[in-house]
Amino acid sequence: MAATYVTAATLKASLGVGTLYDSYTWIEDTCQAAQDLINGFLWFDNAPVVGTALVNNVATVMVANPGIFTTGQSVTVAGAGSTFNGTYTITGTIPFSTGTANILPAFNMQLNYWQFPQGYSFIQYAKTASDQNFRRVLPYGTMSGDDTKTATYANTPAINAAALMLAENIWTSRFSTQNGGTSVDGYSPSPFKMSNTLMASVRGLLAPYLSPNAMVG
Known part of the structure; x- marks a missing residue:
């Protein structure tokens, strides 16, 4: 474009x-x-993607923003690896949003549904692919809502x-x-x-x- x-x-x-x-x-x-x-x-309506996992054809994406997206919303993931990149409809969130149908997969952390790392949220959507343990996304990807x-x-x-x-x-x-520009004392810092x-x-x-x-x- x-x-x-x-x-x-x-x-x-x-x-x-x-x-x-x-x-x-x-x-x-x-x-x-x-x-x-x-x-x-x-x-923009976006947030950094900092981690991903996939269990039983359900992708879970860890986002560095609490509660920015909701179930039923269409989001676009970029920079998170070919398995997770694309546009999807959210099927579940943690913290909980109305309509959440899935549960958190086996992340390497002990979390109850009402407990999650401060400043983060989990977004889930359907994705047919091989299971993948939780892993960091570096550099961070992005998840974007409606532009x-x-x-x-x-x-x-x-x-x-x-x-x-x-x-x-x-x-x-x-x-x-x-640029060739200098300050009044003849010094150009950058x-x-x-x-x-x-x-x-x-x-x-x-x-x-x-x-x-x-x-x-």
Whole structure:
């Protein structure tokens, strides 16, 4: 899917490159890179997947958020391994939600139905595959509910501006890795365009839309 926060046409117009790179995917890839970076800071209906297990064709996914999803809801799992990735309908949750039909499999922890690690929840759905003992997912995967935000974010001027600025920096860093800017005393603490100041340069634009998780640290 083509990037929507900043389009290839917008970036081409800003860079003044015309049709020079039309035979390559570089422009679109740059737009998508900017959108992916911004999405990591925006607020969506998702949570990290930190563990998985599968017993008797019932998948159980450990999510680092208590009670964010409910039975009957459709969710999309990504980055948790091919067995668990995909879109599924939830059949059970712990903590309990109305309609929960399954029970927790044999995890390597002693839990009653009313006890679960603080800050975590378990999501279950039907999955025909070989049994798998509980294992960590590193780096964390993601479980996402309905996406009601991407289209809205794509039509938010501040986010469009931030995406364009990032895309311009990503593109121009191919030819010049440094900004060349210095402070009044001649010192440049982080001169590289792709350094830790990359997101800092647009954080003010994104501030009203930041996920609480992106505000930690």
